[in-house]
Amino acid sequence: MLIRLIYVSKAVDAQTGTLTDSILRKAHAWNTQNAITGVLCEGQGVFLQALEGERGAVTRLYARIAADPRHTALELIHCESISARRYGQWSMARVSLSDVDPQSKIVWPEFDPYSASGAQVMARIDELIAGGQPVPAPSI
């Protein structure tokens, strides 16, 4: 059974390119082997990640990610059974939260993923993908 899970968290340290690269390299290797697809939105101290795949694989991955000391304050936003993947072309795409609109420093704080519904967050992720040119995870 396929599921989609979305969570939000706060980065413990600055969200540098090095941090994101190291996460995405790991993600690409593990996710490819385990048929996980998804999107990692990051910026302004927040991670917002959608994970799709077989329920067991997503559950195991989420448990590992939740134990990662590089972020904190994880909240599960959304989890549902799905018949088709939404982010099927990416082992894990990176989308910057500030790519949507150069002025998103103003826009983003009005959208608080910690108080938004799953539907609102998914709509926001779609906007980010449409406006933010998702970057596929590096394969090496």
Ligand SMILES: Cc1cc2nc3c(=O)[nH]c(=O)nc-3n(C[C@H](O)[C@H](O)[C@H](O)COP(=O)(O)O)c2cc1C
């Ligand atoms: C925000 C965030 C997102 C992550 N996403 C993934 C992912 O999609 N796939 C993955 O394998 N690891 C991901 N990781 C890394 C895992 O948390 C973990 O460090 C990695 O799987 C190595 O686990 P291990 O040290 O137990 O082998 C992510 C980490 C963070 C902080």
